[in-house]
Amino acid sequence: MDSLTQAVLGAALQGTVLGRIQGRRALLYGAALGTLPDLDVIIRYADPVSQMTFHRGFSHSLFVLTGLALLLAWLVTWLGHKYWPERGYRWPRLFAAFWLVLITHPVLDAFTVYGTQLFWPLQLIPESWAAVFIIDPVYTLPLLFTVLFAAIRGMQGRAIAVMTGALLFSTAYLGFGLGARMHAEQRFAAALDQQGVAVTEVRAVPIAFNSLVWRVMAKTADGHYFEGVSSVFDREPPEMLRHSRNLDAAKPLGKDPLHARLRWFTGDWLRYDEVGDALVVTDLRMGIPGNYTFRFQMASRDSTGQWIVGTPTAWSGTSANSMFNLEDLALIWRRIIHQQPPMPLAAWTAKYLQPMASSESGQ
Incomplete structure (x- = not known):
């Protein structure tokens, strides 16, 4: 802390x-x-x-x-x-x-x-x-x-x-906090189960200065993940979006030791995006939906179109301090008590992750 x-x-x-x-x-x-x-x-x-x-x-x-x-x-x-x-x-x-x-x-x-x-x-x-x-x-x-x-x-x-x-x-x-996290994970898994979605792993993390509202993620076996928001006071199923982790985009990284270390450190909660000539790897665990704290450019495309793995750099495609955006924080804190209107998950994804040619999401 x-x-x-x-x-x-x-x-x-x-x-x-x-x-x-x-x-x-x-x-x-x-x-x-x-x-x-x-x-x-x-x-x-x-x-x-x-x-x-x-x-x-x-x-x-x-x-x-x-x-x-x-x-x-x-x-x-x-x-x-x-x-x-x-x-x-x-x-x-x-x-x-x-x-x-x-x-x-x-x-x-x-x-x-x-x-x-x-x-x-x-x-x-x-x-x-x-x-x-x-x-x-x-x-x-x-x-x-x-x-x-x-x-x-x-x-x-x-x-x-x-x-x-x-x-x-x-x-x-x-x-x-531990009890609230487990409760959020159970509710999210139950909501997906009702939709007939099988998941391999569910992970909840607290959002912005409290332990009452949680960002919850769930992986699927086909390389996608669901991301949503849940409060301890919710009475309705949590809102959520389905995204692709774009695992095919990770192939150029092969056996790169830093990529392997990042997968180990994060428990493989990573997604991959081709942004122009940059291959961006995102740690999904920290931040708000669509706006993540740790993102790295780990490869670049050369003039022949081949990916070249190089020394990672911090990706600057989004604002590093946007988690402290007062407008976003107001919505998060309001979400603790009020489930309607739902959080603007799609808008945040478009705002913070775009433009990304390989991004994929849907309700």
């Missing part, structure tokens, strides 16, 4: 465990330690596909971070006994604090859709539980307010109890 959320989560955890020993400094130390795994963003890779798929890798590994927590606990215990014996630092308590702060960072990231390699260096498909959007004020604000309360009032009295309550609430909210 976003850095502010990771910082206040780390501050709340370390404040709860070590606040009576470290005082207000526990909040500062926890905030810094809680954002540490995201320092992998300073590593520059040769192309955007590598940048995307190596992020949340080794620095988010449960194995690596457990080892780091052990090392930090030993170091602070040694320093505490030598320089601050009156503070009563004990290794088990220090390890519990550091481990919780470090481990909850990648675990929280895994509750988003991006993909977190919790078990690196094992080459398992990254964890992508899609229970919360990457920025969710319902999760973040209670933690932020309680950390500010503790910073102002000090770590005595009610501060630690209030932070503990916020941590319990935030954890319960993640559970709510």
